[in-house]
Amino acid sequence: MPKILIIEDEEVIQRVLKKILESEGYEIDSAYNGVEGIKKIKENDYDVVLCDIKMPKKDGIEVLEESKKIKPDLPFVMISGHGDLPTAVESMRKGAYDYIQKPPDLNRLLTSLRNAQKLGTLVKENIRLKKKISKKYEMIGESKAIQKVKEIIEKVAPTDSRVLIMGDNGTGKELVAHWIHQKSKRANKPFVEVNCAAIPSELIESELFGHVKGSFTGAYKDKKGKFELADGGTLFLDEIGDMSLSAQSKVLRALQENKISRVGSDKDIKVDVRIIAATNKDLKEEIKKGNFREDLYHRLAVIVIKVPSLDERKEDIPLLVTHFAKKVAEEQNMKPKAFTEKAIKKLQSYSWSGNIRELRNVVERLMILGGDEITEEDVENFSGKS
Numbered sequence: 001m002p003k004i005l006i007i008e009d010e011e012v013i014q015r016v017l018k019k020i021l022e023s024e025g026y027e028i029d030s031a032y033n034g035v036e037g038i039k040k041i042k043e044n045d046y047d048v049v050l051c052d053i054k055m056p057k058k059d060g061i062e063v064l065e066e067s068k069k070i071k072p073d074l075p076f077v078m079i080s081g082h083g084d085l086p087t088a089v090e091s092m093r094k095g096a097y098d099y100i101q102k103p104p105d106l107n108r109l110l111t112s113l114r115n116a117q118k119l120g121t122l123v124k125e126n127i128r129l130k131k132k133i134s135k136k137y138e139m140i141g142e143s144k145a146i147q148k149v150k151e152i153i154e155k156v157a158p159t160d161s162r163v164l165i166m167g168d169n170g171t172g173k174e175l176v177a178h179w180i181h182q183k184s185k186r187a188n189k190p191f192v193e194v195n196c197a198a199i200p201s202e203l204i205e206s207e208l209f210g211h212v213k214g215s216f217t218g219a220y221k222d223k224k225g226k227f228e229l230a231d232g233g234t235l236f237l238d239e240i241g242d243m244s245l246s247a248q249s250k251v252l253r254a255l256q257e258n259k260i261s262r263v264g265s266d267k268d269i270k271v272d273v274r275i276i277a278a279t280n281k282d283l284k285e286e287i288k289k290g291n292f293r294e295d296l297y298h299r300l301a302v303i304v305i306k307v308p309s310l311d312e313r314k315e316d317i318p319l320l321v322t323h324f325a326k327k328v329a330e331e332q333n334m335k336p337k338a339f340t341e342k343a344i345k346k347l348q349s350y351s352w353s354g355n356i357r358e359l360r361n362v363v364e365r366l367m368i369l370g371g372d373e374i375t376e377e378d379v380e381n382f383s384g385k386s
Helices: 011-023 034-043 060-070 082-093 106-137 144-156 173-182 201-209 245-257 283-289 294-300 314-331 341-349 355-369 376-382
Strands: 003-007 027-031 048-052 076-080 098-101 163-166 191-195 234-238 274-279 303-306
Touching (some): 003 011, 003 034, 011 106, 034 048, 048 106, 060 076, 076 082, 076 106, 098 106, 106 173, 144 173, 144 303, 173 274
Parallel strands (some): 048 076, 076 098, 163 303, 234 274
């Protein structure tokens, strides 16, 4: 049964609205002023709030603004007198779904509440799906090393500070970047990834900044670059240590001035992008060799996160094995398999130069080739380790 909170200081109107809406199958809760309304919004879950504008202690606009900070996705339908119309319009700009004039037209009121409820349900479903999708990038582990990484993410994610993620191949640098984005205020905006090592040096500038038609052979039409595509969101520059010096210079300008220009154009384009970079190289050594700009390094390394190798967090291997075994069973449509304690200890005894990525591949191999329960003998025979 949908639940509606009516915030209305006039008792007669409150009573009439409650009677009508209960007859339509709604569960009704009441508040007689804005302060009481905010308290109930904090303490309860509602599908829609029906809120008067003119009230003592705290008016409807103040209630709306405060509620949006507490529960930003809770739909509001405002009730206004004829003289309140400019305020009612202002409430729409501040996030109200609709406003109804007093005395309310019953059909209009019911239609508005139904539509507001549907919108609220849709938003909740989108949030649920987003949380489900985000599990793809879940960081598994409870070791001190990984807890330290998680703590830094919690602190840096809500800010717009640039982050440099360092670590060996296969340690999960991409997961860290996704976590920072998903926990940031930019989470509903694009997350755009560029693998700087996979793009030829002569094409990296076009990939990052876009190009105009005819700017080089093969440029048959205008193209947006990754900076433009990530506007408002996060741009993840993976393996930035492999970026050409020419492209580094342009990235530095983009970070300094928050604007870029497409290849073949002198027109500036303003961009609002948070940069997260990652590398498996020691950038300070690359600076000494002349392969990386020191000024760009200092622009990127506002916050540095060092992702530990798997050998530095072997106590996480039991959790990781269970997680990967479950994922492999789902992906391969296989019967779930358990790993014996001795099998886990055997896996913990190995050195993992390929880190998390290597462990995931070994678990998949053992799930396919091992018995109904993965034993120490299975690990010795099929892991490919010695």
